[in-house]
Amino acid sequence: MKARIIVTLKPGVLDPQGKAIEGALGALGFSGVDNVRQGKVIDIDLAGRSPTEAQSDLEAMCQKLLANPVIEDYTIETL
16 A cells, blocks of 8 residues: 655744745745745555554554654545
């Protein structure tokens, strides 16, 4: 089974990398770009698990390592 985890900062958490990207895009002439938020994508291949086991393991991975639940949200997509 393949999964994609998308991790983003929660609303209200400052995103300095997003602001830097926003500024750089403006400097390159891209106007009208506002509220850029930066995140990360993690693709994982899971072998030998049922869909229920895989979902449970993916949730545990996000809670323990892949995301900081205090300041980040995550979504899990199975591919």
